[in-house]
Amino acid sequence: MERSEKAQATTDRLVASNLVCGYGKHSVLHDVSLTVGAGEIVTILGHNGAGKTTALKALFGLLPLQSGVVIHDGQNITKSSTASRVRGGMSYTSATSAIFRDLTVRQNLELGAFTVRDSKVRAERLARIHDLFPVLKDRGSAVAGRMSGGQQRLLSIGLALMSGAELMLLDEPSLGIAPSLVTELFESIRALSRDAGLSVVLVEQNVGAALPISDRVYYLRAGEILLSESADEARARDDWWELF
Amino acid sequence: MTVSTFISRARRFTAAAAVAALAVGLASCASSDSGTAAACDGDTAINGIFGEGGEAGGQGVTVKVGMLLAMTGSGSSYGEVMSNGAKLAAEQILAACGPDFEIAIGDHESGSVPAAVAAARKLISQDGINVLQTSFGGVSEAIIPLVQQNKILTLQGGGTSPGQIGKDYLWNTRQLFADPSIPGGLAWVAQTYPEATKMAVVGTLENGINAQTKLIPEIWPEVAPGGTVVLNEQHEVGLTDFGQIIAKIQSAEPDVIWIFEQGGDNATFMKALRRAGVTAPVVSSETGGEEVCKLAPEEFDTVIALGENYDVANPNPFNEQFVTEYKDAYGKNPDIFAANYYEEMFVFWELVNRVVADGGDPTSGEQLQAALAADPTFQSVYGGSADEVGTMSIDEETHLPVKPMGAYTIKDCQLTQVATITEVDEGGDPFSGVSK
Amino acid sequence: MHLISAAGASPSLVLQLVVSGVVLGSFYALLGMSVSVIYSTTKVFHFAHAFVYTAAAYVALGTASVLGLPIVLAIVIGLIAAVVLGVTIELVVYRSMRRSGASSLGIFLASLGISIAGPNLIQIIFGPDGRNLPVGNPTLYTVGTVTFTTWDIVTVVVSWVLIGGVLAMRRSRWGLASIAVSANRELSAAVGISPQKIYVYAFAVGSLLIGSAAILFTLNQAATPNMGLQPVLFGFIATFLAGVGNQKTAPLAGFVLGMVVSLSGIWLSQTFQTAVIFGLLFVALIVRPQGIFRKAAV
Numbered sequence: 001m002e003r004s005e006k007a008q009a010t011t012d013r014l015v016a017s018n019l020v021c022g023y024g025k026h027s028v029l030h031d032v033s034l035t036v037g038a039g040e041i042v043t044i045l046g047h048n049g050a051g052k053t054t055a056l057k058a059l060f061g062l063l064p065l066q067s068g069v070v071i072h073d074g075q076n077i078t079k080s081s082t083a084s085r086v087r088g089g090m091s092y093t094s095a096t097s098a099i100f101r102d103l104t105v106r107q108n109l110e111l112g113a114f115t116v117r118d119s120k121v122r123a124e125r126l127a128r129i130h131d132l133f134p135v136l137k138d139r140g141s142a143v144a145g146r147m148s149g150g151q152q153r154l155l156s157i158g159l160a161l162m163s164g165a166e167l168m169l170l171d172e173p174s175l176g177i178a179p180s181l182v183t184e185l186f187e188s189i190r191a192l193s194r195d196a197g198l199s200v201v202l203v204e205q206n207v208g209a210a211l212p213i214s215d216r217v218y219y220l221r222a223g224e225i226l227l228s229e230s231a232d233e234a235r236a237r238d239d240w241w242e243l244f
Numbered sequence: 245m246t247v248s249t250f251i252s253r254a255r256r257f258t259a260a261a262a263v264a265a266l267a268v269g270l271a272s273c274a275s276s277d278s279g280t281a282a283a284c285d286g287d288t289a290i291n292g293i294f295g296e297g298g299e300a301g302g303q304g305v306t307v308k309v310g311m312l313l314a315m316t317g318s319g320s321s322y323g324e325v326m327s328n329g330a331k332l333a334a335e336q337i338l339a340a341c342g343p344d345f346e347i348a349i350g351d352h353e354s355g356s357v358p359a360a361v362a363a364a365r366k367l368i369s370q371d372g373i374n375v376l377q378t379s380f381g382g383v384s385e386a387i388i389p390l391v392q393q394n395k396i397l398t399l400q401g402g403g404t405s406p407g408q409i410g411k412d413y414l415w416n417t418r419q420l421f422a423d424p425s426i427p428g429g430l431a432w433v434a435q436t437y438p439e440a441t442k443m444a445v446v447g448t449l450e451n452g453i454n455a456q457t458k459l460i461p462e463i464w465p466e467v468a469p470g471g472t473v474v475l476n477e478q479h480e481v482g483l484t485d486f487g488q489i490i491a492k493i494q495s496a497e498p499d500v501i502w503i504f505e506q507g508g509d510n511a512t513f514m515k516a517l518r519r520a521g522v523t524a525p526v527v528s529s530e531t532g533g534e535e536v537c538k539l540a541p542e543e544f545d546t547v548i549a550l551g552e553n554y555d556v557a558n559p560n561p562f563n564e565q566f567v568t569e570y571k572d573a574y575g576k577n578p579d580i581f582a583a584n585y586y587e588e589m590f591v592f593w594e595l596v597n598r599v600v601a602d603g604g605d606p607t608s609g610e611q612l613q614a615a616l617a618a619d620p621t622f623q624s625v626y627g628g629s630a631d632e633v634g635t636m637s638i639d640e641e642t643h644l645p646v647k648p649m650g651a652y653t654i655k656d657c658q659l660t661q662v663a664t665i666t667e668v669d670e671g672g673d674p675f676s677g678v679s680k
Numbered sequence: 681m682h683l684i685s686a687a688g689a690s691p692s693l694v695l696q697l698v699v700s701g702v703v704l705g706s707f708y709a710l711l712g713m714s715v716s717v718i719y720s721t722t723k724v725f726h727f728a729h730a731f732v733y734t735a736a737a738y739v740a741l742g743t744a745s746v747l748g749l750p751i752v753l754a755i756v757i758g759l760i761a762a763v764v765l766g767v768t769i770e771l772v773v774y775r776s777m778r779r780s781g782a783s784s785l786g787i788f789l790a791s792l793g794i795s796i797a798g799p800n801l802i803q804i805i806f807g808p809d810g811r812n813l814p815v816g817n818p819t820l821y822t823v824g825t826v827t828f829t830t831w832d833i834v835t836v837v838v839s840w841v842l843i844g845g846v847l848a849m850r851r852s853r854w855g856l857a858s859i860a861v862s863a864n865r866e867l868s869a870a871v872g873i874s875p876q877k878i879y880v881y882a883f884a885v886g887s888l889l890i891g892s893a894a895i896l897f898t899l900n901q902a903a904t905p906n907m908g909l910q911p912v913l914f915g916f917i918a919t920f921l922a923g924v925g926n927q928k929t930a931p932l933a934g935f936v937l938g939m940v941v942s943l944s945g946i947w948l949s950q951t952f953q954t955a956v957i958f959g960l961l962f963v964a965l966i967v968r969p970q971g972i973f974r975k976a977a978v
Contacts, residue, residue, distance in 0.1 A: 062869065086872030094870065100863045102925075111860050114853075115872035163871060316800065318906055320808040449951060479950035484901065484910065487700030488945035488953075494827065495693035508810045512901055520827050521820045535809040539902045542817070 012071075013038050013167055013199045014059070019068035021058040027066060028054045030223040036167065039197040041190070043210045043231070046220035052203040053095065055220065056169045059201065060092040061085050072167070087115045091165035095172035095203075098156035101145030105136055108144050108155055112162025121164075129158045132188065150181040157189070167199045174206045182206060186213045211235050284341040289565040293623065293633055294593065297341025302596040305343040305606050309334070309592065310350060310373035310396070311585070312364055312387065314380060317354025318482040321507055321535065322581055326379055326402060328574050329582035333589030336569065343596050343606070345589060348373060352383045355481075360386055368394050374607040377588055378414075379581075381405030381421075381451050388414055395609040397616065399591060401584030404644065405451050413613060415620075415643045417584050417591070417636065418552065421451035422504060422529040425551035425649045426459040427467075428665035428677025432550070432651050433500060433527060434467040435678065440499035441468055444475035444524075446489060446513070447504025452529055453478070456504055467674050474498050481506050486516040493522055500525050507532045510547075511539035518543045533579030537657035549652040549659055554580035557658070560628030562587075583625050587636070591622050689946045692825040697942050703832045705938025707893065710839040711911050712918025712934030713846055713927070714889035719916070720862040720925040721882035725788040728769050729890055729915070730908030731798030736762035736891030737903040738802050741813050751815055759891045766887025767880055769794065775876065795909065803905040810902035813895075831900045838896060842889055843931045850927070854881050862925055890915070917957060921964050923971020933972060 014036040022028040028051045036042045044052050057063045059070060061082045070078045072088055080088070100108050109129065113122045130137035133154045139147060144155055153173055160168050173189070174182045190213040192198045204210035211217070214231040284303070286296040297303055311330060313323035327349055334345040348371040350363030360383035367373045368390065376391060378384040379402035391398045391413050400408060401417040408414055419425075433440065443464050447456045457476065465471045475496040477489050493501065501524050505513055510532040517526070518540075527548045531537060534556075537544040556567055556577045566586060570578040578586070596606040598615040605611055621637040627648050628634025638645045649666065652659035668677040718726050740758025743749045749757070773794070777787050818830035849855040860868040861878040868875055893911060894903075918934035937957065944956045964972050 060870070062866070081874070082869045083872040083874050086870070092870045094867065097864055097867055100860060100867060102863045103859065107856065107859070110856060111868075111871050111873075114857065114860075159871065316796075316803075316906075318904075320803060320905070321810075324808050477950055480954065482910075483950065483953075484897070484907075485700075485704055487704055488697060488942055489950050491693055491696035491700055491942075492945060494696055494825070495690050508902065508904060511810060515901065519818060519820060519829050519831075521822065539810045539812055 011037055013040075013073060014201070015069075015071040016059060017069045017071075019055070019058050019070070020066040021054060021063050021068070022066065023063070028223050029058060032058075032068075032220070032223070032225055034201075034218055034225065034228070036199050036201055037215075038166075038199055039193055040215045041193050041200040041202060041213055042216050042218065043202040043204055043214040044218045044220050045204070045207060045210075045234075050220045051223040052220055053171055054223075056092060056171050056201065056203055060090065060169055062092070083115065086163050086165075089164060089166040090169070091160035091163050091167070092169040093156045093160050093171060093173065095175050098171075099144045099152055099159060101143075103144055104141050105144055105147070105155055106140040108159055109136065109162050112159035113164070115163060122162075125162050125164065129161055132161075132192075133158055148177075150177040150185070153177050153181075153185055157185075161192075166197065167201070169201045171203045172205060173202070174204060174209055182209050186210070189213060284339050286341045288336065288340045289561075290336045290340040290342075293562050294340065294342070294590070300597065300601065301341055302343035302593065302600055302606060303341045305596060305600070306346060307343050307375060307592065307596060307607055308346045308348060308371060308373045309589070310348050310364075310367035310371060310376040312350045312352055312360060312367065312376060312378040312383070314354040315349060315351035317356075319354035319380070319507060322354075322379060322402065323349075323351070325533070325579055325582040326377070326585040328570070329578060329584070329586035330377060330589050332566075332570055332573055333586045337589065337593050342593050345592065352380060355380050355383055357383055357386045360384075361390065364390050368396060374609060375399070375592055375612065377401065377585055379403055381408070384408055384414070395613075397592075397595075397609040397612045399588040401588050402581055403451060406454065409642050409644060411643065413609065415616060415638055417588055417638065417645050418580075419647060419649075420644060422455040422551055423459065424667040425529070425665050426455045427463050427668040427672070427674035428649070429527070429529075429550045429651065430460065430463050431467045431674040432663050432665065432678045433502075434464075434471070435675075436651075437500055437525065441470045442472060442474045442496070442498045442500075443468075444477075444493050444496055444498035444501045445473055445503075446475075446477045446479075446493070446501065447529075448481045448506055448509065449478050452504030455529065456502075460502060463674055481509065483509060484512060486513055489513075490516050490520045490522065493517070494520065498524055500527065502527045502529070504529050505532065506530065508536055508539065511536050511543075514543035514547065515540045518546065531654070533581070534577050534657050535579070537654065541657055544654050544657060547654050548662075549654060550650075550665070552580070552647050552649050553652055553659060553661075554578075554583045554626065555659065555661070558625065558628070558634075559630040560625065560632065560634045561630070562623060562628070562633040563625035566625050587622070587625050591616075594622055694943075694946060695824070695826050697945050698939075699826050699828055699832075701939040701942030703828070703835055703938075704942050705935035706836040706839040707896065708914055708918055708934035708938040709843060709931035710889055710893045710896075710934070711915035712922065712930040712937075713843045714886045714893065715912065715915030716919045716922065716927045716930035717846060717858075717889065718882050718886035719919055720927050720930075721858050722770075722774075722879045723784065724774055724791065725784070725916075726769075726791055726883075726886070727788070727909075727912060728773075728791040728794035728798065729766070729886070730795040730912040732762050732766045732769070732887050733890045733894040733908035733911060734799050734802055734903070734905060735765050737813075737894040737898040737907065738806060738811075740895055741811050741898065741903055742806075744814050745811075751813065754813075755895050758895060759888060762887045762891025762894070763884050766883045766890075770879055770883040775879070795912075799905040799908060806905065808905060810904045812902050813898050815899060831896075834899070835896045838892060842892055846885060846889070847928065849885070854878075858882055859927070862927070914957070917961050921961060921972050923969075923973070926971050926973075929971060929973045936972070 012035045017033045019029050019032040032055055046052050116122050135151055136158050186209055202210055211231055216230055217234040218228050219226040313326050314320055315323040338344055348367055350367045352360035352363055364387040376396050376398040378398055378400050381403040384400055385407040388411050398414045399417055404416040404418045404420050445456050445460055461473045475492055527550050529551050531549045595612045595615045599606045599611045621635055624634040624636035626634050636645055650661045651663040652661050664679045666677050668674055736758045739761040740754045743757045744751050744754035773790055774787055821828055857873045858878050861875050865875055918937055919930050922929040922933035941953055941956055
C-alpha cells in the first residue's frame with residue numbers, strides 16, 4: 001500500500017535520467033532519459049543496434065550502469081538488484097528467452113511468482129491469468145517450449161503478470177508469432193494497462209502494431225534519445241523512418 | 245586409454261598450468277635432507293659391518309642419487325616407503341663417515357610413461373644425478389635409453405619386468421615378478437592341499453601376466469592330478485569394485501585361488517572375497533606389505549604369501565639394525581620395498597669404495613658399472629644369520645638377483661616361513677623347487 | 681590371454697551379477713545425482729568434487745580414530761565437512777573467478793588443481809596408505825546361491841533415500857529455483873531468483889551426496905588419498921549419459937551404468953570394464969546426445 005501512495009505522490013512510475021551503459025568498456029547507451037507514467041504504454045522505436053534491448057536491460061538492472069539514475073515509484077533503485085526490482089513490481093520479458101522452455105507451463109507460471117511468499121496471492125494471480133489466457137490453463141502440464149509461438153508469448157506475459165508487475169518491460173513481444181495473433185496480443189496488453197493500471201515499456205520492430213496501443217513514443221538512435229512525442233503525433237507522421 | 249591414464253594425463257595437463265603451484269610439495273620433486281647429519285664418528289652399527297669409512301670409505305665424495313618413484317597416484321604408498329628406505333641409508337652412510345649421497349626424487353605418477361620420461365630427464369639434466377634408483381615395470385623400461393645415453397648406473401628394486409632383463413646400465417635387485425617362484429610354489433600348493441584341483445587365478449595386467457596366463461595353466465595340471473585352471477581373470481590396477489570377479493569366483497567354485505595384486509588391491513580383494521563368503525585358500529605372489537595387511541588383518545590371516553619375501557624378523561645384524569632404525573625414523577616396520585631401496589644405497593657405497601680404491605672417479609656411472617660387473621655380490625638384509633650378514637648377488641648376464649624365496653603363512657600381519665622355494669629350470673621337476 | 685571369460689552364463693553367475701549390479705548401480709546413481717545437481721545448475725566442471733569426496737571420508741575416519749568419537753557422530757561430522765568444503769570452494773574460488781570474468785576453462789582448471797592439491801594435502805597429513813573406518817565386519821546374507829552383505833543393503837537403501845530426497849526437494853521453493861536456474865539462468869534472475877544463492881544450494885546438496893557416497897565406500901573398503909577422482913568421473917559419465925541438465929534421469933543413468941558394467945561380466949573380463957564404460961558413453965553421445973532416456977520436462 002505504501003507504494004500506491006508513492007505512486008500518487010509522483011505522477012511518473014519510472015524516471016530514468018542520463019543512463020550510460022554498455023558491455024565491458026564499450027558503451028552502447030550514451031545518454032538516455034525517459035519517463036513512464038502509471039497506466040501508460042511507452043514504446044521505444046529504433047533500428048537494430050540502436051540500443052533498445054540494452055535500454056530495457058539497464059532499466060531492469062541486468063546490466064550495470066556506468067552513470068545515470070533510475071527512480072521507480074519515487075525510490076532510487078539505481079543500485080538495486082534485479083530480485084529487489086521484481087519485488088518492487090517491475091518485470092522484464094526478453095525477446096529471445098522469455099520462458100523456461102524445458103519446464104511445464106504450470107512451472108513457468110509458478111516461477112513467475114517466485115518472489116511472492118503468500119500462497120493465497122499466488123493462487124489468486126494464477127486464477128486471474130487463467131481467466132485472461134485460458135490456453136495457459138488448458139495446457140498447464142505441457143512443456144512450454146513445445147507450444148506454438150503465440151502461446152509461448154502469452155505465457156511470457158503471464159509469467160510477468162505472475163510476479164505482480166505494475167511496470168512491464170517488453171522486448172519484441174511480436175517476434176515470431178503470426179500477424180493475426182499480434183493484434184490480439186497487443187489488445188490484451190492495452191486492456192491490462194487500461195483496466196489494471198499496468199505501465200509498459202515496449203520495444204518493438206513492428207511499429208504498425210505497436211503505435212495503436214501506445215501513449216507515447218521515444219526514438220532511439222545510436223544510444224541516444226532523438227525525440228519523444230505522443231503516439232498520436234507519431235501516427236500522424238508518414239516519414240518517421242527518416243528519424244532513424 | 246584407461247581411467248587412470250586419463251586422469252594422469254589430465255593431472256599433468258594441469259600441473260603444467262599455473263595451478264601446479266597449488267599442488268603442495270609432493271607432486272613436484274623434492275630434495276632430501278641428507279646433508280644435515282654433519283658429524284660422523286666412524287663407530288656406528290654400520291661401521292661394524294661396512295668398515296670405518298673415512299677417505300677409503302668415500303668420505304668427502306658427493307654422489308647425487310636420483311629416485312624415480314610413484315609419489316602421487318594410486319601407487320604413492322610405494323614411493324613413500326622406497327624413499328624412506330633410501331633416505332635412511334643415506335643418513336646412516338654419511339654418519340658412518342662414508343660419501344654424501346644426495347637424493348633427488350622424480351615422480352612417475354604411479355606408472356605414467358610420459359611423466360617418468362620427463363622426470364628422468366629433469367633428474368639427469370637439472371639435478372645432475374650420478375646414479376638412479378627406479379621403480380615400476382613399464383616406466384623403467386621407458387627410461388632405459390635415457391640412462392644408457394647418459395651412462396647413469398641404475399638399480400631397480402621394485403618392479404622387475406621382462407623388458408628390463410640384461411640391459412646395459414640397469415641392474416635389478418628384485419627378482420622377475422613371480423616367475424621364478426611359480427613352479428616350486430605350485431608344487432608346494434599341490435603338496436599342502438592334496439585335494440585341490442580347481443584353481444582360480446586373479447591379477448592385474450602388470451608384471452604377473454606371464455606367470456598368470458602361461459606358467460600356472462601349464463604347470464598346475466602337472467603337479468596336481470586332475471588340476472585345471474577354472475577361472476583366469478585380469479583387471480586394472482586400483483580396481484575398487486571386485487563384485488564382478490567375486491561373482492565369477494563363486495560361480496567357478498575353485499579349491500584354491502592364486503592372486504597377483506598390487507599394493508592396496510590385495511586388501512580390497514581379500515575383504516570382498518571373504519565378505520562374500522568364499523573360504524578357499526588364497527596364495528598371493530605379492531601381499532603389498534604390512535600397511536596393506538592392516539587394512540584387512542583378519543582376511544590376511546587366510547593368505548599364503550609366496551615368492552621373494554623380505555623377512556622383518558631376520559636376525560642378520562645388518563637387517564636387525566635396519567629394522568630398528570627404520571622403526572625409530574618412520575614408526576612402522578620396513579617392507580620389501582623399503583628394504584630393497586635401502587640396501588641399494590649400500591650397493592652404491594660399495595661401488596664408490598671400489599672406484600676410489602682404483603683411483604677412479606666415483607661419480608662416473610661407467611666406472612661404477614664396471615666395478616659392479618667385476619664382482620656383483622653385496623652385503624644384504626636378506627639371508628644370513630644372527631652371526632652373519634647375508635649376501636645378495638646379481639647375475640652378470642640377466643642382471644637379475646638371486647634372493648631367498650619361500651612360502652609364508654600370515655598371522656597379525658607378520659610372516660612365518662613354512663617352506664623354502666628355489667628356482668626351477670625350464671622343464672625341470674617343479675617338486676625340486678620345494679623344501680620344507 | 682584369457683580376456684573372454686570362460687565362466688559362461690550359468691544362472692547363479694547371472695543372478696549374482698544382477699545383485700552386484702544393483703549395488704554398484706545404486707552407488708553410481710548417487711554419484712550421478714551428486715554431479716548432476718551441481719553441473720546442471722552451475723555448469724561448473726567441479727572436479728574438486730573429488731577432494732570433497734576424499735575429505736568427507738578422512739574427516740569421518742579422523743574424528744573416529746583420532747578423536748575417538750562414536751562412528752555415527754564421526755560420519756555426521758564428515759558429511760558436514762563435505763558440505764562446508766563444497767560451499768567454500770564455490771564461494772571462495774568459483775564465485776570470485778566468475779566475478780573477475782574467468783572463462784569456464786579457467787574455472788575448470790582451478791577445480792582440477794584443487795582436485796590434485798587437496799588429496800596431496802591429505803596424503804601429507806595421513807600418509808599414502810589406505811585407512812579403515814573403525815566398524816566391524818558386515819553380516820553375510822545368502823539367498824540360494826546369491827550372497828550380499830549388510831553394507832550392500834546399506835549402500836542401496838541410503839543411495840536411493842538420498843536420491844529420492846533430492847528429487848522430492850525439486851517440488852520445494854529451492855528445488856524449483858534450482859531447476860529454473862539450470863534451465864535458464866538469465867530468466868531466473870529476471871523472475872527474481874538469485875542464481876548466486878542457488879549455486880550455493882546446489883553445491884551444498886551435491887557435496888552432501890558425494891560425502892555420503894564417500895562414507896559408503898569407506899565403510900565397505902578403505903579410504904586412500906586418491907579415492908576421489910574415479911567416482912567423480914563416473915558421476916560425470918552418468919550426467920552425460922542422462923543428457924546434460926537432466927537431473928531427474930542422472931541417477932537412472934548411473935544405475936544403468938552400474939548394471940551394464942556388472943552384467944558385462946557374463947561375457948567379458950573385468951579388464952574391459954573401462955572399455956565398457958567409455959564405449960557406452962561414446963555410443964550414447966553419438967546416438968542420443970540429448971540423453972539415453974526419452975526427454976520429458978526437467
